[in-house]
Amino acid sequence: MGETDRVFTLLTRDRGKIRAVAKGARKPTSKLAPALDYFNRCRMILSRGRDLDVITSVEVLDRRETLGERVNAFSHACHLAEVTGRFVPERQDVPEVYQLLSAALQELDRPGEPWILARWYELALLAVTGYRLDLYRCAGCGNELVAEPNMLGIQSGGVLCPNCWPLDPNGRVMSINVQKILRSIDRNGMGELSRVSIDPALAGEIEATLALYMRSIAERDFSSLKILREIRETAPYFDV
Template structure:
């Protein structure tokens, strides 16, 4: 299918790489055209008018003109620079994880306006929140739902009965929870505690405004991170590279789960 000759659109810069002497090849997420690749000619020159408007994570208004093989960015104006993501390595690492996750689950050229705005909100939240683990786990669950990989947390995948308030199992390959009767003896499944499952269900069911101030025990946060990242890696058939980098950054910065949550609520207060 022939590309539209000229596009004026909002974009979020997902990736960039050096291209030629002064250019960059960018992967952009757009609301109405999905992911597109485009050349930003001369953007590495300090005198370029596009310099500072097309950095990683930035949301910008751009004019794309169809070239021989790729779009060419002829104009760019910053809408939101998300400056905190460049000034704080921990926040930048969370932003990198959120972008890699979206990039991994979305093909080029497939529009999804909801995903575009989800990522924009995610970058704003990572820029401002001190509850970064909750922000990330909430984002993962809602992105997975949007791309068709919503994990089943309400009913047992083995007997289709409602999950009861007790420790369960999680089968990443099957895509959800197994009750103790169906999960016992199965291979390649993870145990999941009742409190961790309560939190995952609460995050999956609710908008960000209802979860942003939750305070959760570090053990539970670590558990749901392990379960959700395992599920993601099984669906992608690979691990996210940015997760290892985030782990190293958190260790270097001594950022524990206890330090990035606020004492506002408690996991035991979640409804099942």
């Protein structure tokens, strides 16, 4: 790789996740560079390379006009990209994930608080990649979950009723409110999300619960969540 080259991870509609190199993209005169802004939706021509494919032409279909100027929204877009990259293997056809990410990035490009959209995306991504978090039935005994503190199981891959807690000593107890909001996010379409308002302590609890579940599947922490927490602590009233 030359010093002026850049490697991109692309999510494609037909071929899943691909890593490709844009030759000379760091040069000020590069013709490719202006189109290769993060999170744009593009039509690209790639040529097969020895290790990585090479991006030879780019046409922008949807440019994310405001994301680059809004730190909070941009950081959330990074988070969506990170979790997507973690859950999608390379070169595996994932059209549902492509649609989902495309729609979520478009939504993030509009004014609004991105937090709830990120949680909605996490639940939806888990569902389309085969790791749906069942918020309605106990993963241990199969009984319907009722309005009481239930546990997010780690080994059991779902929510456990109090009778089944001994199955999973590393689980995390979820309050009734956390479960209520998660269900509401889960049931709502992306367009209806703004109706839900949540206080910051509860929001933190929900974020941590979903992060724990995703981490138990992806077996790694998400660095984007740590960055988002830092942004919130230093500048809680950033642009929305």
